Amino acid sequence: MKSIVIQQPNELVIEEREIPAPGAGEVRVRITLAGICGSDSHIYRGHNPFAKYPRVIGHEFFGVIDAVGDGVTDKSLGQRVCVDPVISCGRCYPCSVGKPNVCTSLVVLGVHRDGGFSEYAVVPAGNAWVVPASIPDEHAVMVEPFTIAANVTGQVNPREDDIALIYGAGPMGLTTLQALKGVYRVKQVIVVDRIDERLALAERNGADWVINNGEQPLAGLLEARGIKPTLIVDAACHPAILSEAIAIASPAGRIVLMGFSTEPSSLVQQGITGKELSIYSSRLNARKFPVVIDWMEKKLIHPQRLITHHFEYQQVREAIEVFEKDQKRCCKVLLTFTEK
Template sequence: MNSVVVQQPQQLALVARPMPEPAQGEVRIKVLRAGICGSDIHIFHGSNPFAKYPRVIGHEFFGVIDAVGEGVLATRLGQRVVVDPVVSCGHCYPCSVGRPNVCKTLQVIGVHRDGGFSQYSCVPEGNAYELPAEIPDEEAALIEPFTIAANICEQLQPTPLDVALVYGAGPMGLTVVQALRGVYGVEKIVVTDRIPERLQMAQENGADLLVDNSVIDLPTYLAEQGISPTLIVDAACHPTILPQAIALASPAARIGIMGFSSDECVINQQLITSKEITIVSSRLNRRRFPQVIQWCQDKKIQPRKLITHTYSYQQVEQAMALFEKDQKSCCKVVLTF
């Protein structure tokens, strides 16, 4: 079989590897589709601190179970499945309180262990969720990105009364916008970004007000519009955002942080306490796959709107370069196998 392997930073190759055999409790998946994520780019560049090399990348993927390991029922053969990349121990403190996404011995498929940019991939049976027939192949690889939105929304508990502000109109920001509008019924959603084409995508995915903060001062604009956000999501992860979000937030607002920036920022504790602001962070997902699969079945989200490009896995270098460099026309890139 062929696998997309980052041999070491800046070295990507298609490598012929032996067919893997599922271990006890595992299933083998014949991969059909896989989405490219920013973390794949980070592993390629050597800027993901968790990755070990060589590594088969890819954590957004789906396919068909074609083999099962010991202890797995044969009835799973032939199932169309999407893969949760979070592999946890099940007994540490975070796991015991329902937070396996921050397990003390967390492994992420495609980061800590080989992932889905391969013709075949073996994963724990419990990480493979069966898909209903009505969810088409081209949308299936987008289930995982929407679990990230589901995770942060579960913590923020949006309601129709909220006025939402989303920083960043990249793939993560857009999944949040779709969830806020389609699932939680938030009626006013402001999105800010520095790329006009991305703001247009945000509008197509449910945003009401668009702010190009490369030319418009966001605090001034919101003040002129009389907008005091009650729910803020940082999907851009720049060190200037959290201090600004705290200043802009309504009393009793909730702020959600996505991303892994290690840059320091200075925040004003008085502003947080005086307005009793809730600040939460979110990593990966806490078994949100059944929830997002149901969203898709109920047509509350539209994953296909995010797919702008599709490539064969044999064109992975071209696909990853496009994803990284063309932020004007590119949102989600899907590889076919």
């Protein structure tokens, strides 16, 4: 089989490997489609401190089960599945309180263990979620990105009367936007970015007001309209955002951080306690695949609005280049491995 391997930072090869056999409790998936994420780029460029090389990258992937290991009784050959990349122990404190995504022995496919940028992948059977026939392949491969939004919204419990503000109109900001509008019916969602083309995409995905904060100060615009956001989502993760979010948030507001910066943020505690703000963080997903599959079955979200580029897996270098450099036109990039 062919696998996309990062041998070391900035060294990508398409390598011939043996087709793996599933062990006990595992299934083998013949990959149909995979999506490129920022973390794939970070591993490729050597910016992910958790990655070990060489590594088959890819944690957003979908395919068909073509082999089943010993002891697997709930999966069968031919089932269409999307794969949760989060592998957890089920016994530690985080797992016991419903946060397997921060398991003390966390393993993430495509980071700590070989992932889905390959013609075949072996995964734990419990991580392979059966996709209903009503969900097309291109939507199925988008389940994982939407689980990030499901993890965020599951923590902050959005209300219809929230005034929500999202920093960042990239894939994670837009999946969260779709969840807020389509699932939770939030009446007012504001999206902030510095790229007009991304803001236009946010409008097409349901944003009620878009703001280019590179052209005009955000705080002044909100103050002029008397707006104090009750829910703020940081999907851009610049170190300056958190202090601004604290300043503009409504009393009793919620702020959620979707990613991280390695640079420190400067905060004044009084800004948090004076308004009794709640600050959340979110990493990966905590068993949210069934939630997103249900959203897709009910057509509450629209994955096709985010897919901008398709490439054959042999074009992976070009695909990553587009993902990294074409921020005006590129949102979600899909790689095709096998046809149905």
